[in-house]
Amino acid sequence: xxxxxxxxxxxxxxxxxxxxxxxxxxxxxxxxxxxxxxxxxxxxxxxxxxxxxxxxxxxxxxxxxxxxxxxxxxxxxxxxxxxxxxxxxxxxxxxxxxxxxxxxxxxxxxxxxxxxxxxxxxxxxxxxxxxxxxxxxxxxxxxxxxxxxxxxxxxxxxxxxxxxxxxxx
Numbered sequence: 001x002x003x004x005x006x007x008x009x010x011x012x013x014x015x016x017x018x019x020x021x022x023x024x025x026x027x028x029x030x031x032x033x034x035x036x037x038x039x040x041x042x043x044x045x046x047x048x049x050x051x052x053x054x055x056x057x058x059x060x061x062x063x064x065x066x067x068x069x070x071x072x073x074x075x076x077x078x079x080x081x082x083x084x085x086x087x088x089x090x091x092x093x094x095x096x097x098x099x100x101x102x103x104x105x106x107x108x109x110x111x112x113x114x115x116x117x118x119x120x121x122x123x124x125x126x127x128x129x130x131x132x133x134x135x136x137x138x139x140x141x142x143x144x145x146x147x148x149x150x151x152x153x154x155x156x157x158x159x160x161x162x163x164x165x166x167x168x169x
Contacts, residue, residue: 004020004021005020005021006018006019006020006021007019007020014028014029014030015027015028023038023039023040024038024039025037025038025039026038029046031048032047032048033045033046033047033048034046040060040061041060041061042058042059042060042061043058043059043060044056044057044058044059045057045058082098082100082105083100083101083102084100084101085098085099085100086099086100086101086159086160086163087099087155087156087157087159087160087163088152088155088156088159090131090145090147090152090153090156091145091146091147092106092108092131092143092144092145092146093143093144093146094108094109094110095107095108095109095111097131097143097156099118099156099159099160099163101118101163102115102117102118103115103116103117103118103120103121104116104118104121104133104160106141106143114141116133116135116141118163118164119164120135120136120137121133121134121135121136121160121164121166122134122135122136122166123166124157124160124161124164124166125157126145126153126154126157129144129145129146129147129150129153130142130143130144130145131143131144131145131153131157
């Protein structure tokens with residue numbers, strides 16, 4: 001826990017100044033309604049509707065916390081951007097596999113991503129934890145799933161098969 005310092009001063013009837021560690025605010029109004037302006041550019045309006053019931057609205061900018069981002073540049077590998085997923089992402093040995101509206105993306109660490117368009121997918125089979133994807137140009141991808149849920153792995157293959165129109169649905 002961190003140390004917080006907050007002090008509130010009554011400036012005049014209906015006006016109050018609050019000073020804290022990172023910001024300060026000025027509130028004007030009484031029990032029925034109040035407007036609060038803070039030092040970060042935010043304005044909050046509160047209206048009391050009934051005892052114990054109030055309505056608040058807030059306008060203005062809110063500074064977002066800056067987070068440290070660890071960035072490791074990819075060494076000349078290309079990453080295939082994903083769209084909206086049609087099948088949940090599954091982990092494989094040294095990577096993951098996912099499917100969006102455009103196709104299946106196979107991502108392996110230290111290698112370029114592979115995108116298999118749905119129209120080129122001929123079959124998708126699951127044998128235990130072994131996922132086999134075959135394409136129309138006779139390429140076969142054998143992927144070892146490292147996930148813990150066989151039911152989710154099966155749903156992945158079923159969603160993929162439906163999207164590629166490999167099964168009758």
